[in-house]
Amino acid sequence: MGRPPCCDENDTVKKGPWTPEEDQKLMDYIGKHGHGNWRTLPKLAGLNRCGKSCRLRWTNYLRSDIKRGKFTEEEERMIINLHSDLGNKWSKIAAHLPGRTDNEIKNFWNTHIRKKLLQMGIDPETHKPRTDYNHLLNLSQLLGMSASLGNLMSPWRNPLGLQADVTHLAKLQQLQNLLQILNNNSVVNMNNLLGNKTLGFNPFEAFLNKSSTTIQDPSLFPQAQSNFSQDISKSSWTDIAGGFNAEALGFNNSSITSHETQKENTLPALVSSSTGTSIFNQKDTCNTAQMSFQSPSPPIFDAWEKLLDDEESGSIWKEILEYVLSNSSLF
DNA sequence: AAGTTGACCAACCGCCCCAAT
């Protein structure tokens, strides 16, 4: 037996936006009597509305403890983290955000956060980097429109006149994603990595410039010296899930810190929240300083391991990764 | 200036859960 409609079909109950008068009636009634039975409330309150409509209006708009206005960054982070744990359980998420309704959070997710994550190449459902490369089409368009790739790549000033293509830029994004993962809790000054001073060479440039790279301090990356001239584009990089967008590459910034990056390019499940939950916290035992891939969160770590196993490029990236991990001062 | 498009969000719809009977 199906559930009957909450309002008698013969009733000519009003639908659509509530008027201030109706709001006042509802508030007056609930203020005096409480809402009691929602089905009987409309008649008692003198409203020509469905009980369900009254309940919705009350819980989503008229309640005195409703917090209105824009979501703060902290709230946004919480929503993302909670969503990674709870999925589309909007009411459960709302329970962690005093004054916010499930409807409001759901709308905010669908109109803001979802798009943001997609732009970043992150699947809003799984909170993992997207495994498809369809979004790279946007990049090819972007590149097509760009008269000067060198200008686009300004954060990494391209003195070598690199011939970056979509694939390489995507790979760069993968690497940045990885660095953000490594940089779970702290601020990475990418310039430390990019400025060559610490590493002795710029892995990003080296990565992009697949033909040759000058390594200033061979002792840092002996394998890099010998192997990096090889074409690593054939490596397992394409297996690493991830995405690309211009912002994520820092096209608009001449100096990037991950703090700045996280503002626009947060890896959502990785940020800490007051609930202390995230994909990382929940499923992995890694921390920045002593990170190990004990229980990697697939697919990115699986792919990363595959990359490291790749004979052609594995050794160099192993070295880079190990170096980065062993130098927490970089972060 | 008029028409179109897209973003935003309040409100609705229909299904599910679970307590009461």
Added chain:
DNA sequence: AATTGGGGCGGTTGGTCAACT
């Protein structure tokens, strides 16, 4: 144990407004 129905929930719709053509 089965049925009923109130309340809750997530998905979707449609109205409004601003930006764009």
